[in-house]
Every structure is written in C-alpha cells, then in structure tokens.
Amino acid sequence: MLKKIKDYDFTLIFTPIVLAAFGLVMIYSASMVVAVVEGHDSTHYLVRQSIWFSIGLVAFVLCALFPYRYYQKLMKIIIIGVIVLLAGVLIFGTTVNNARSWFVIGPLSLQPAEFAKLALIMYLASVYSKKQNYISQFSKGVLPPLIMTVGILGLIVLQPDIGTAAIIFLIACTVIFSSGIRLKHLMLLMLLGLTIVALALPSMITETRIDRFTGAYQPFQAPDSGGYQLIQSYLAIGVGGLTGEGLGQSVQKLGYLMEGHTDFIMAIIAEELGFLGVVIVISLLALIVLRGLFIARKCKDSFGSLLAIGISSMVGIQAFINLGAISGILPITGVPLPFVSYGGSSLLVLMASMGILNNIAMSVNKEGTRHETEKRNNVATTEREIHRGGKRWVNYNR
Template sequence: MLKKVKDYDFTLMITPVVLAAFGIIMIYSASMVLAVEQEHESTFYLVRQSQWFVLAVAVFILTSAIPYRYYQRLTKMIMILVLILLAAVLIFGITINNAKSWFDFGPLSLQPAEFAKLGLIIYLASVYSKKQAYINEFNRGVLPPLILIAIITGLVIQQPDIGTAVIILLIAGSMMFSSGIRFKHLSILIMVGLILVAAAIPSMATDERISRFAGAYQPFEDPGDDGYHLVQSYLAIGNGGLTGEGLGQSVQKLGYLLEPHTDFIMALIAEELGFIGVVIVLGLLAAIVLRGLFIARKCTDTFGALLAIGISSMVGFQAFINLGSISGILPITGIPLPFVSYGGSSLLVMMASMGILNNIAKSVRRNEQAPAPGNEKEDEKQYSNKGGRTWQRENRSIRF
C-alpha cells in the first residue's frame, strides 16, 4: 500500500487541494457582505463551495486511481455527451449574466462548457496520438478534428461565452502544436482563424462587448461606467501593498468591487494578503503547470503526453486570462481563477483533471522504476496493464 502511495506525484496531490482550500477561505472573506445582501446569510457561498470541495476531492481521488488509458476507450462516448450537453443548455439552460450557460438543479448548477474543455482534451489526445504516422498530412492528420473543434466552439459562442470559447481554441492550438503538425499547416490554421475572427467582429460587436474593450484599455476615460470594474480592481490591488490589509479587511468588497468571489478574487487576495499572497498563489499555479509539462515530457505514451499537455495548458491559459482581466491586459471575460474562484463546475473539472494528471505521473514513475531491459518476464509481470500490454516508448513527434 505504501509503495502505491509513493508512486503518486506529491506536488500534484497537495498543491491543488491547498489552492482549493485556500480558495474557500478567500471566497468566504470576499462574499460575506454580498451573501448577506443576496441570501441574508453570510456563510451562503462558503457552504456551497465547501460542498463542491468535498465532491471535487472525492472525484480527484477517484480519477487518480483510474488508469488514464481508459479514457481513450471512452472518447466517442465522452464527445457525444459533451455535444448533447452543449446543445441542451441552449434550450433548457438558465441565463446568468446574459449567458445561457448553466443547468439549474435546485441547490446545484452545472456549466457544461467547463466539462467540454476536459472532454475536448481527451478527444484531441486520443485522435492525435493515433495519427502520429501521418501527422504531417493535412487532410488525414490535421483536418478531421478541426470540424469537431469548430462545432464545440460554435455552441459555446452561442451561449454566449466568448472567454471559454477562447480558452477552448487556445487549448486545441497548444495540443495541435505539440502533436507535431507542420509549422506550415499551423500557420495556415492561424491565418484562417484570424480571418474568421475579423469577419465575425461586426456581428459580435455588441454595445456591451465594446464597452468591455473600452473599460479594459481606457478605464479612466469613464471610471463610473465602462471602466468601473477595472478601476475598482486597481484600487484593491494598490491598497494591498506588500503584505496586504489583513484577511477579511478588504474595503473594496463592501459593494465596490463587483463579483469579488469569482472573476476578481485575485484583486481581493492582493488587497487582503498583498503582493506576497499573490506571489504564493501564482507560484502554486505555476508549479502545477510546469509539473504537468514535465510529466508530459517524461511520458513514453503519446496519448498520456498530449493529455498532460492539454490539462497543463488549460490551467495556464485560464489563469492567464483571469489575471489579464483584473490587470487591464485583457478585456473582462468572466473566466474564474483555477481552483480559487467560486464555482462548482470549474472546481470539479480542475480537480478531475489533476487526478488524471496524477495518474499519468504515477505511470511515468513506474516506468522509470521498471526492471532493466534484460529481464523481460519480470518487466511484463510487474508493469503490464490489465490488457496484458507492457508500456513501450512510441515513435512520436511531440513538441515541447
């Protein structure tokens, strides 16, 4: 039993749980005033997130124990379920903040787009691992998955959830690049994507989205309206200084900083815990991303390597977009900070992803501890999977 525990990656076992537990503390601090106004109970969001935390940890333990290759066998089923959920939410979903993105189940609500990200990662890892022999051929190796990527992105945009759609495209792009496709093909896809975005801008340029761009890049031109959110974020960050005002001592959460427990939770962390608190959170997030990429590099299985790259890029891109929004680098998109922001669907998907990544890490560690090549029988006995196949290094063109 102890030997099995040692096979796991302790960075990936501890860091996500610490971040999520820290997130519960900050969510309570950020939301207590808002919760009293909305629900007449200061612990409303604390209780909700704590319930999701317990469920997410259980899912994390479960996915850590399931061999990651099982997901490759379930790829078609996973993608069919993702497409059904994304289509169904447009019909039966509820609208929150002008986006029809949630299913309402009484005390719980689920956001299918969050699950679509992990489903797409599994799909792309499976497809591109099988196409390594002809990955340089555009029609056979590159084009087929693009159709499904376009469908998923289109359904998410219809909600509309532009931020999540951008993350989906970034994840897909990073996995396609890592799969070894030619730079020529990648360049063509980028150019086509830019042309499509340019063509879609007139139809997507609503007054609300235009105001978000104006608020992001000229916040002080209209600090009472378009630039209000970002100006309040700047005030929160500036007030924190090096060590912060102290846990629970934020002023901006008293009705000034909107959504302090979700989109702008890092601004609240900066105000209460200062630059030091921000650096610690960023360091933990960076540790997860870098550890994931390291595992991908060490993994001898193409599916596992691409899966690790996709999960790492999801965490990295989501953190970057969230931090970009609160700092004025990017328009406000409503993307939560991984593990820390309030939201059950996001936390559930992130912890499930960490469990999968941990299982890949366990496989890598067992491969490194495998007997010398000369003892084939012992190697097959100890390190074969349930299908009787030993782990073999594949011929692949994975990029890092």
C-alpha cells in the first residue's frame, strides 16, 4: 500500500487542493456583501462552493484510483452522454446571463459545457492515439475526429457560450498538434477554422459583444457601460500594490466590481493580498500545467500522453483567458479562474482531471520503478556471471 501511495504525484495532489481551499477563503471574502444584498446569508456562496469542493475531492480520489486506460473502453458512453447533456440543456436548461447553459438541481447548478471539455480531451486523445500509424494522412488520420469536435462546439455556441467554446477549440488544437499532425495539415485546419469563424461572424455580432470588445480595449470611452467592469478591475489591482489592503478589506467588492467572486476574483485577490498574492496563485497554476506536461513527456503510452497534455492545456488556457480578461488583454468572456473562482461544475471537472493526471503519473512512476528494478537485476546478474566466470578461470588454471 505504501509503495502504491509513493507512485502518486504529490505536487498534483496538494497544489490543486491548496488552490481550491484558498479559493473558498477568497470566495467568502468577495461574496459576503453580494450574498446579503441578494437576500441570502453571508456564507451563501461559500457553503455552495464547499459542497462542490467536497464532491470534487471524492471525484479526485476515484479518478486517481481508476486506471486511465479504461476510459478508452468507455469512450462511446462518455461522448454520447455529453452530447445528450448539451442537447438537453438547450431544451430544459435554465438561462443565466443570456445563456441557456445550466441545469438547476435543488440548490446546485450543473453546467454541461464544463464536462464537455474533459470528455472531448478524452475523445481526441483516444482517437488520435489509435491513428498514430497513419496520422500523416489527413482524410483518414486527422479529419474524422474533427466532425465530432465541430458538433460539440456547435451545441455550445448555440447556448450561446462563446467563452467555453473558445477554450474547447484551443484545447482541441493543442491535442491535435501534439498528436503528430503534419504542419501543412495544421495550416489547413487553421484556414478551415478561420473560414468557419468568418462565415459565422455576422450572426455572432451583437451589441453586447461589441460592448465587450470596446470595454476591453477602450474602457474609458464607455466608463458607465462596456468599460465599467474593467475600470473597476484596474482600480482593485492598482490599490492592492505589493502586499494588498489585507484579507477581507476590499472596497471594490462592496457593489462596485460585479462578479468579484467568479470571473474577477483575481482582481479581489490583487486588492486584498497585493502583487505577492497574485504571483503565488499564478505560480501554483503554472506548477500544475508544467507538472502535467512533464508527466505527458514521460508517459510512453500515447493515449496517456495526449490525455495529460489536454488536461494541462485546459488549466493553462482557462487561466490565461481569465487573467487576460481582468487585465484588458482579452475581452471579458465569463471564464472562471481554475480552482479559485466560484463555480461548482468547473471545480468538479478540474478536480476529477487532477485525479486522472495523478493516475497517469502513477503509471509513469510504476513503469520507471520497474525499469530501474530490471536494470539493477541485470547489473547484479552480470556481476554474478563475471564473478563465477573468474572462479572457473582460476580453477581451470590450477
């Protein structure tokens, strides 16, 4: 049992848990006033996120124990299940922030698009790992999985949830690129993607999205509308300085900065804990991504390697888009900060993903231990044979 525990990656055990626990503290700090204004107890959002955190810990343990190679056998069930959920939410879902993206189950809300991220990573990793022998053939090795990818993206765009669709698209590109696709095929896919975006762009342009772009790149021209949220984020970040105003001392959370406990939680962290708090959070997120890529590099199984790359890219891309939005580099898309922002579905999927990554790491470590044992045994056998040979040589000369 102890040997099995040692095979897990403790960096990928403690880092996500520390980030999620820190997220609970910051969610409470950022949401207590909002919760009271909405007529709830000050711990309303903390309690909900704590429930999801507990469920996430269970999912983490189960996924860490479940052999990752079995997901290939369950792939049809997983992908059909996600498609049913995405189609179902368009019919029976609840509309939040102009998007029909949620199933409301009692006090909790479930967002199927979050589960689609992990399901698509598994699907692409499974399919492309089986197509390695003819990955250089576009029509046979590259194109078929893209049909499923476009279908899932289409269901998410219909909600509409452009932010999640963009994340899934970038994750899919990362997995496909890592599978060994030829450069000219990659360029062809990029051209195809740009063509689809160009054709769909007229129907996607709305006044709200135009305000988001204007607010991101010219916020002070619309300080009371599209640029308001970003200006408040700038104020929070600027006031924080090096060490911040102190935990719980944010002014922006008092009704000035909306969504402070979700998309803009990093702005509250900057205000209360300063530049040092921001650096620590980003460093922990970077550690998860880099550790995942290290495991992908060490994994000899192509499915496990692509799966680790997909999970790592999911965390990295989502963090980049969130941080880009609060700093004005990217338009505001409603993407939460991994592990830290309020959002149960996101946290559950991320914790399950870390469990899967740990299972891959355990497989890699066991394989490495086995090779080291074989190497030591081979060296010991060789030494014994040399020793015996020397004795025979000495006896013969006598």
